[in-house]
């Protein structure tokens with residue numbers, strides 16, 4: 635399956651580089667897409683974008699959350715000539731910082747190369763550019779193709795988590811177009827790669843309705859138990875938390891029904907312990923939280939042989955994520971009924987157990 639709107643949004647968002655606290659270009663594209671698709675949005679006091687589609691306010695609200703930033707370099711100060719001191723923000727192992735690796739200085743998009751390490755503790759490096767006298771950059775990103783769709787995959791510098799952001803916007807645009815009766819909020823956040831700061835600030839401020847079901851959307855390192863190409867992953871937990879059992883079961887029930895009606899739709903269920911996602915932040919602040927993700931190749935641009943490479947995801951997986959969430963948001967009024975199916979099945983089994991296993995005074 636292939637969702638054209640998702641592909642379009644992914645291409646448009648991934649063209650813009652962004653790192654923690656420097657997500658401005660991505661955010662402007664998010665807001666442009668919202669305007670084009672007549673989705674209401676506003677920025678909260680922390681700079682997160684909150685998108686709303688509230689056509690059935692009596693329904694319990696659903697929040698879909700994904701982040702705009704990606705690991706990259708924050709410029710500290712000028713060194714000699716066209717060189718800059720920078721610190722790396724985000725999780726990339728030390729062995730990938732090979733001197734000579736190409737980077738781009740932003741926002742002016744000037745080519746530079748990774749120089750020597752200045753401080754291991756601060757993850758500080760020299761970035762060397764032949765262009766002296768160029769304007770002071772704000773940040774730098776790896777010099778990688780921004781977006782390529784080939785072999786049923788999306789390749790690019792930052793699939794994490796612009797695929798998640800594109801998926802939220804695709805879900806909202808589709809529901810808006812179909813005039814669906816929903817109560818939906820998109821939380822498109824900042825600074826996740828340095829400790830989900832945007833989501834944490836949003837959760838702590840309690841801007842989101844307290845009774846909301848919060849679902850985190852991510853791309854997550856492919857681990858045993860999850861397979862790229864086999865559909866959206868119901869993420870039962872992350873490195874830090876196990877997510878809400880009822881909320882995950884709700885998604886599983888909706889996914890099973892979606893599959894019955896649409897053979898192309900696929901889903902899997904796994905604990906993705908490769909990283910911590912925003913659901914952990916929301917859950918700690920009392921929100922009933924669940925998570926979905928798609929398997930990610932070259933997680934945080936870590937390719938083979940210590941090489942920095944484009945990340946990639948499978949188009950079918952990402953499209954399955956949109957399909958699942960469209961249905962989950964639409965059916966929110968049936969949450970209790972769908973979650974109650976398991977205890978009902980267990981009650982029937984218990985009746986069978988009483989027939990098959992008559993109780994005796996003493997176990998034999």
Ligand SMILES: [Zn+2]
Pocket residue numbers: 701794795826852853
């Ligand atoms: Zn991420």
